[in-house]
Amino acid sequence: MRCADFKESYVKDEEIFQSLFVKCWLAAFLIFLLLFPLFANSYVLYFANMIGFAVIASVGLNLLTGFTGQISLGHAAFVGVGGYTCAILMTRLEMPFWFALPCGGIVAALAGLIIGIPSLRVKGLYLCMATLASQFIFEFIFIHWESLTKGIRGINVPPPRIGSFAFDNERSYYYLTLVFALLAVVYGRNLVRSKVGRAFVAIRDRDLAAEIMGISLFRYKLTAFAVSSFYAGVAGGLWVCFLRIVTPEHFPFHLSIQYLAMVIVGGLGSILGSIFGAVFMTLIPELLNVLTGSLREVFPTASKLFIPLKEVVFGSLIVIFLIFEPRGLAEIWRRIKAFFLLWPFSY
Amino acid sequence: MDILIQIIITGIATGGVYGLIALGFVLIYKATSIVNLATGSFMTLGAFICFTFITALKFPFWAALLATLVCSVLLGIILERMILRQLIGEPIISVVMVTIGLAIAMQGLTHMIWSPEYRSFPEIFPPDPLDLGFAVVPSGLLWGFIFAVAGMAFFLLFFKFSRTGVSMRATANDQQAALSMGISVRRIFALSWSFGALAAFVGGIVIGNMSGISIYMGDIGLKVLAVIILGGLDSITGAIVGGFIIGILENLAGLYLDPVFGGGVKAVAPFFILVLILMIRPYGLFGKETIERV
Numbered sequence: 001m002r003c004a005d006f007k008e009s010y011v012k013d014e015e016i017f018q019s020l021f022v023k024c025w026l027a028a029f030l031i032f033l034l035l036f037p038l039f040a041n042s043y044v045l046y047f048a049n050m051i052g053f054a055v056i057a058s059v060g061l062n063l064l065t066g067f068t069g070q071i072s073l074g075h076a077a078f079v080g081v082g083g084y085t086c087a088i089l090m091t092r093l094e095m096p097f098w099f100a101l102p103c104g105g106i107v108a109a110l111a112g113l114i115i116g117i118p119s120l121r122v123k124g125l126y127l128c129m130a131t132l133a134s135q136f137i138f139e140f141i142f143i144h145w146e147s148l149t150k151g152i153r154g155i156n157v158p159p160p161r162i163g164s165f166a167f168d169n170e171r172s173y174y175y176l177t178l179v180f181a182l183l184a185v186v187y188g189r190n191l192v193r194s195k196v197g198r199a200f201v202a203i204r205d206r207d208l209a210a211e212i213m214g215i216s217l218f219r220y221k222l223t224a225f226a227v228s229s230f231y232a233g234v235a236g237g238l239w240v241c242f243l244r245i246v247t248p249e250h251f252p253f254h255l256s257i258q259y260l261a262m263v264i265v266g267g268l269g270s271i272l273g274s275i276f277g278a279v280f281m282t283l284i285p286e287l288l289n290v291l292t293g294s295l296r297e298v299f300p301t302a303s304k305l306f307i308p309l310k311e312v313v314f315g316s317l318i319v320i321f322l323i324f325e326p327r328g329l330a331e332i333w334r335r336i337k338a339f340f341l342l343w344p345f346s347y
Numbered sequence: 348m349d350i351l352i353q354i355i356i357t358g359i360a361t362g363g364v365y366g367l368i369a370l371g372f373v374l375i376y377k378a379t380s381i382v383n384l385a386t387g388s389f390m391t392l393g394a395f396i397c398f399t400f401i402t403a404l405k406f407p408f409w410a411a412l413l414a415t416l417v418c419s420v421l422l423g424i425i426l427e428r429m430i431l432r433q434l435i436g437e438p439i440i441s442v443v444m445v446t447i448g449l450a451i452a453m454q455g456l457t458h459m460i461w462s463p464e465y466r467s468f469p470e471i472f473p474p475d476p477l478d479l480g481f482a483v484v485p486s487g488l489l490w491g492f493i494f495a496v497a498g499m500a501f502f503l504l505f506f507k508f509s510r511t512g513v514s515m516r517a518t519a520n521d522q523q524a525a526l527s528m529g530i531s532v533r534r535i536f537a538l539s540w541s542f543g544a545l546a547a548f549v550g551g552i553v554i555g556n557m558s559g560i561s562i563y564m565g566d567i568g569l570k571v572l573a574v575i576i577l578g579g580l581d582s583i584t585g586a587i588v589g590g591f592i593i594g595i596l597e598n599l600a601g602l603y604l605d606p607v608f609g610g611g612v613k614a615v616a617p618f619f620i621l622v623l624i625l626m627i628r629p630y631g632l633f634g635k636e637t638i639e640r641v
Binding site: 065121126129139322 | 382430433434437438439440441443444445447448449450451452453454455456458459569572573576580608609610611612614615618619621622625626629
C-alpha cells in the first residue's frame with residue numbers, strides 16, 4: 001500500500017489520475033510524444049504510426065474481449081470495412097478525409113452490429129466460430145465485390161489535407177495518428193469507468209447475473225460490438241490513408257490474431273495493457289528483423305529464417321503469456337511500480 | 348448431368364477426408380472441451396514427417412506411416428502435458444488463443460525445418476483411377492476416402508468396445524463420476540490429445556497425397572470447423588456425416604456459384620454454412636443440446 005492513499009468517495013477511487021505525481025509524469029510523457037518526431041528519422045516514425053493504428057484497434061478490441069468477454073476472431077474484417085469505406089468515399093465521392101474517416105468508423109460499427117447479433121444467441125466457443133467465419137466472408141467480399149473494391153488490384157487513396165496542407169509523409173502523419181490514438185485511449189478509459197463500462201464488466205463476469213440486475217444484454221452486447229468495431233474502422237481508415245493504398249491482403253485472418261495477441265499480451269481488461277500490447281507486438285517483429293539482419297554476416301542463411309522465426313516467436317509469446325502471465329504486461333508493470341513504491345521495505 | 352454426378356462423387360471423397368480431420372477435433376473436444384484450432388498445423392506437420400520418412404530415410408510406406416503415427420502420439424502427449432494441462436479451468440478465450448498460438452508457432456517451425464516450397468508426395472498408391480461406369484474417381488481421392496473410412500471405423504469400434512474407449516466416453520460424460528470409478532482422467536486427457544493428433548496426422552498424409560504438401564496446407568483445418576459445427580461438436584457420427592455434407596455442398600457451390608461470383612466460392616462456402624448453422628441450430632445435427640436462456 002502506498003502512503004497517504006486514503007480515499008473518501010467512490011468518485012475519488014475512480015479517478016484516472018490518482019496523484020499529482022502521475023499527472024506530472026503523464027504531462028512529461030505527452031511532451032515527449034509531441035517532440036518525438038523532431039529527433040526521429042522516418043523509419044522510426046513509420047513504426048510510431050503503425051503503433052498508433054495498433055493502439056486504436058487494440059483498445060477497441062479490449063473493450064469487446066477484455067471488458068465484455070465477447071471473443072472476436074474477426075477484428076481485421078472490421079478494420080478492413082473501415083479502411084475500404086474511407087477509401088471509397090475519398091476516391092469515388094471525393095469527400096474530405098475528415099468526413100470519410102468517421103463514416104468508415106460508422107460503417108464498421110454497423111458491420112459489427114450485424115456480426116454481434118449471433119452473440120445474443122451463442123457465446124464462448126460458438127461466438128469464436130461465428131466471428132472467425134465472418135472474417136473469411138468479409139475477405140471474400142473485399143476480393144470479389146469488384147465494382148466497389150476493385151478486387152485484388154486495390155484502391156489508391158489520396159492523403160488527408162487541411163486546406164492546402166497534405167499529411168503525406170511519416171512526420172506530419174505522426175501528429176494525426178497521435179491525436180486519434182489519444183482520443184481513442186481517453187474515450188476508452190472513460191467509457192470503462194462509466195455506467196456502460198460497468199455493465200460490460202458485469203456481462204463478462206456472469207451474463208445471467210447481469211441480466212437479473214437489470215442490464216439489458218441485448219443492448220450492451222451490441223453496444224460493445226459497435227464501439228469496438230467503430231474503433232477498428234477508424235484505425236483502418238487511418239491506416240489506409242497512411243499507406244495510400246488498400247488491398248484485400250491488408251486484412252488477413254493473421255491480423256485478427258495479431259490484435260487478439262496484443263490484447264492478451266498487454267492484459268485483458270486493461271486499457272493501459274492494450275497500449276503496451278500494441279507497442280510490444282509491433283516492435284517485436286522489427287527487432288527480430290534487425291537481429292536476423294545483423295546475423296547475416298556471420299550466417300548467410302539467417303535472413304531466410306526471419307519469416308518463420310517471426311511466426312515461432314509470435315506463437316510462443318501468446319502461449320507463454322497465457323500460461324505464465326495471463327494478465328499480461330499491465331500486471332508486470334503494476335508489479336514493477338509496486339516494487340519501487342515500497343522499496344526497500346516491501347513487507 | 349454427368350458433371351453433377353462427378354462433382355457429387357468428388358464431394359463424397361473430399362467429405363471423407365474432412366470427416367477424418369473433423370474426428371481430430373471431436374476426439375479432443377469430447378474429453379477436454381477444447382476446440383483445437385492447431386489441428387491444421389498438426390496436419391501439415393504429419394504430412395511433412397511422413398514425407399521425410401519416405402524420401403530422406405527411404406522407409407517403405409507402411410513403416411513410414413507407423414513411425415508418423417508414433418510421432419503424433421508423442422506430440423499429443425507432450426503438448427497436453429506441457430501446455431494444455433496448465434490451462435484447465437481457464438476461460439475459453441485463453442484456451443482458444445493457446446491453440447492458435449501453438450498453430451502459428453508450429454507452422455513457423457515447419458517452415459524453418461522444411462522450406463516453404465510446394466512438393467508433390469511420393470507415389471504411394473497405384474495411380475489408376477477407379478471407373479464406376481457413370482463417373483471416374485481419381486486415385487488420390489479414392490485412397491483418401493478409403494483411409495478416411497478406415498480411420499472412422501477404427502475410432503467408432505474403439506469407442507464402442509475397447510475398455511479405454513469406454514472410459515474416454517465416461518470421462519466426456521461426467522469427469523467426476525469417471526474419477527470415482529477409478530478412471531485416470533489425466534491419462535484420458537493425454538490419450539485424447541494423442542488420438543486427436545493421430546487423426547489430424549492421418550488427415551494430413553491423405554491430403555498431402557491428394558494434392559501435394561506445402562506449409563500452407565493446414566489452412567484447410569479452419570474449413571473443417573464448419574464440419575464439426577454442423578455435425579455437433581461432441582459427436583463422432585456428426586463429424587462423419589457433417590464431413591460428407593460439407594464436402595458435397597462445397598463442391599456444388601463451386602460448380603454453380605463460382606461463375607456468378609467470379610471464383611473463390613468453394614473456399615468460402617463452408618464459412619457461410621457455418622454462420623447459417625450457428626443461427627439456426629448451434630449445437631449441430633447430432634450434438635448435445637444444452638439449453639441456456641438468457
